[in-house]
Amino acid sequence: MPIISTSGLARTFTTKSGPVHAVRSVDLTVMPGEIVGxxxxxxxxxxxxxxxxxxxxxxxxxxxxxxxxxLTADPARVREKCGYVAQSGGVDPHITVREELVTQxxxxxxxKADAIARTAELAARLGLxxxxxxxxxxxxxxxxxxLDIAMGLTHRPAVLFLDxxxxxxxxxxxxxxxxxxxxxxxxxxxxxxxTTHYLDEADALAxxxxxxxxxxxVAEGAPAALKTEHAGSPDASLHDTFxxxxxxxxxxxxxxxxx
Amino acid sequence: xxxxxxxxxxxxxxxxxxxxxxxIFFGILMPLLYLFFFGPLLTELPxxxxxxSWQVLVPGLLLQLALFGAxxxxxxxxIEQSTGVVERMRVTPVSRLALLLGxxxxxxxxxxxxxxxxxxxxxxxxxxxxxxxxxxxxxxxGLLTVSLASLSYALAMKVRTPQEFGPVINALTxxxxxxxxxxxxxxLGPAWLDVLSHVTPFRYLVDAVRDAYxxxxxTAHMLYxxxxxxxxxxxxxxxxxxxxxxxxx
Numbered sequence: 001m002p003i004i005s006t007s008g009l010a011r012t013f014t015t016k017s018g019p020v021h022a023v024r025s026v027d028l029t030v031m032p033g034e035i036v037g038x039x040x041x042x043x044x045x046x047x048x049x050x051x052x053x054x055x056x057x058x059x060x061x062x063x064x065x066x067x068x069x070x071l072t073a074d075p076a077r078v079r080e081k082c083g084y085v086a087q088s089g090g091v092d093p094h095i096t097v098r099e100e101l102v103t104q105x106x107x108x109x110x111x112k113a114d115a116i117a118r119t120a121e122l123a124a125r126l127g128l129x130x131x132x133x134x135x136x137x138x139x140x141x142x143x144x145x146x147l148d149i150a151m152g153l154t155h156r157p158a159v160l161f162l163d164x165x166x167x168x169x170x171x172x173x174x175x176x177x178x179x180x181x182x183x184x185x186x187x188x189x190x191x192x193x194x195t196t197h198y199l200d201e202a203d204a205l206a207x208x209x210x211x212x213x214x215x216x217x218v219a220e221g222a223p224a225a226l227k228t229e230h231a232g233s234p235d236a237s238l239h240d241t242f243x244x245x246x247x248x249x250x251x252x253x254x255x256x257x258x259x
Numbered sequence: 260x261x262x263x264x265x266x267x268x269x270x271x272x273x274x275x276x277x278x279x280x281x282x283i284f285f286g287i288l289m290p291l292l293y294l295f296f297f298g299p300l301l302t303e304l305p306x307x308x309x310x311x312s313w314q315v316l317v318p319g320l321l322l323q324l325a326l327f328g329a330x331x332x333x334x335x336x337x338i339e340q341s342t343g344v345v346e347r348m349r350v351t352p353v354s355r356l357a358l359l360l361g362x363x364x365x366x367x368x369x370x371x372x373x374x375x376x377x378x379x380x381x382x383x384x385x386x387x388x389x390x391x392x393x394x395x396x397x398x399x400x401g402l403l404t405v406s407l408a409s410l411s412y413a414l415a416m417k418v419r420t421p422q423e424f425g426p427v428i429n430a431l432t433x434x435x436x437x438x439x440x441x442x443x444x445x446x447l448g449p450a451w452l453d454v455l456s457h458v459t460p461f462r463y464l465v466d467a468v469r470d471a472y473x474x475x476x477x478t479a480h481m482l483y484x485x486x487x488x489x490x491x492x493x494x495x496x497x498x499x500x501x502x503x504x505x506x507x508x
Contacts, residue, residue, distance in 0.1 A: 090347025107351040
């Protein structure tokens with residue numbers, strides 16, 4: 001029984017220069033406990049797809065079920081069961097880590113005591129224990145990202161959506177974050193859907209990749225299977241595979257160099 | 260649920276305001292300047308009121324405080340859009356109406372507090388008005404703030420950049436102030452101006468508060484003022500909630 005399934009999910013934006021088909025048709029099936037990477041160049045429709053699946057944006061076509069609830073008929077229940085971490089995060093720079101986490105728990109309808117207990121639990125798990133009294137503006141990039149993810153986990157969601165989770169992070173922080181995501185799945189069975197345009201991230205983290213280009217799913221499968229199918233060998237680089245699938249070199253979308 | 264959600268959002272933004280003394284006191288500067296430097300010019304002028312000039316001017320300044328203060332509240336949400344706070348809240352199950360109400364009720368509280376300070380300063384300058392009338396004035400400030408702040412948030416969610424938002428708000432608030440007779444009663448002017456001013460909702464509110472300040476509570480002005488203020492608030496909150504529900508793009 002899939003935890004996410006979409007058919008023909010589409011979103012068209014009306015702009016002054018005519019309609020823009022950000023997502024043309026996305027069919028997606030995600031099983032519980034999977035880590036699925038939506039891979040594609042900038043502007044492929046990855047973020048728009050996530051924004052629809054998290055109820056932020058109403059689809060203009062197709063249908064979807066997320067965690068057993070219909071996306072358009074019952075967005076309120078979808079919100080209760082999903083966590084979403086946007087690329088920009090979503091914490092106020094002037095508020096302390098503790099206050100943001102407690103408020104977030106309460107927005108998810110935890111009691112005050114539960115929200116406080118959950119804050120301590122998440123802070124311990126995500127290495128934020130010593131930072132609780134800091135204003136979020138005073139955190140480093142990696143710490144900020146861990147806070148963003150803690151915010152998405154306050155209500156123990158069945159599905160966690162991560163939009164470009166490691167953009168702007170140094171290599172060490174990126175690997176910490178990958179470990180964290182794997183840990184969530186292994187320990188709590190959390191299903192994780194993330195977008196990325198980093199090939200190494202997709203390769204290292206995702207059980208299954210869904211390649212999106214021009215608002216359509218152009219390929220999907222486990223990284224090794226995709227490589228075999230499109231680049232001739234399971235040991236081929238994802239770079240060559242991506243090139244074979246999209247006809248474009250992903251060079252511009254390469255991972256950040258170490259700093 | 261609505262009550263729970265609204266009080267959560269409300270207390271979050273109250274704490275935010277309390278951290279910024281600047282925000283609490285700066286907004287009152289403009290009405291205070293009018294009170295000190297414009298008010299004394301009116302004391303000997305015939306303003307067509309049964310009360311004195313302070314009873315005419317102070318109601319106008321109160322609504323001016325709400326008009327200019329509340330109209331610009333949208334700037335805060337433009338900042339919150341860019342930090343992702345608005346989206347992050349919209350992903351939670353929290354009521355959409357509460358997302359708006361929690362914010363605008365904080366604004367109402369802030370501007371009513373500033374209104375109290377303004378009236379205290381006016382007392383020093385020579386204002387004498389009945390207490391129930393003064394309290395009615397505060398209620399109108401609160402209600403007008405709810406309306407204008409809702410519309411301001413809605414507009415800010417639509418335009419998204421301060422470069423677009425600022426000029427639009429300036430272009431709307433200046434004529435609104437001039438046409439509503441906040442500074443001087445419109446009845447002093449030519450008939451066409453008086454008629455035109457009835458197109459803005461603020462005209463009805465300022466007439467009502469001026470009546471309240473001279474102790475006349477059961478008047479047609481008061482009735483129209485209450486009706487217009489309530490209808491305006493209902494419309495504005497509906498429009499604002501709609502934007503929080505489906506803010507796209």
